Amino acid sequence: DGGITQSPKYLFRKEGQNVTLSCEQNLNHDAMYWYRQDPGQGLRLIYYSQIVNDFQKGDIAEGYSVSREKKESFPLTVTSAQKNPTAFYLCASSGGYEQYFGPGTRLTVT
């Protein structure tokens, strides 16, 4: 089955620790995206990548980093510089006009 996987579904970290969220797709899509969603709000773009070894900052990139070494994978690292990291993180990929989303990772930092 083609799709996007994100792991883990729930993640807990202590303040000051970096944490990496996984995103893998087997849809053969070139473009991949990371979004952040806060309670009761829409999605905000963190980073996107149009092609392997290339990625660009979105609207709220501060405190986050990404890599795109393989077409299938687009991991997101939430660094200790991110002031309010607790949120729901969604990964998406696109091969045409619509985006396909993964199930999301709910990150809680205390």
Place this chain on the structure above:
Amino acid sequence: AQKITQTQPGMFVQEKEAVTLDCTYDTSDQSYGLFWYKQPSSGEMIFLIYQGSYDEQNATEGRYSLNFQKARKSANLVISASQLGDSAMYFCAMRERGTSYDKVIFGPGTSLSVIP
């Protein structure tokens, strides 16, 4: 300035009735796309329907239809014969040309509750 406006934070509908979720957008592009996504409490985003700015006919997908009024910059989602499983958040989104990539902008969402 908000690019996607969804003025209904919460809506209620009786099971089997139709419901319209409002969406207005702002763009100066001639070529753009409009989407609706459903987000159940599990959190996943489910693609429902797409309308291209040059499409003359309103898009339909099963019980979902998009009422596209280009001059008014409106892209309302109509759900016919509501079911209990339709209870979820609904997001309107627009894809427009950015300087280096196609940007997808999401609205704040509307929470729909279907009442038995």
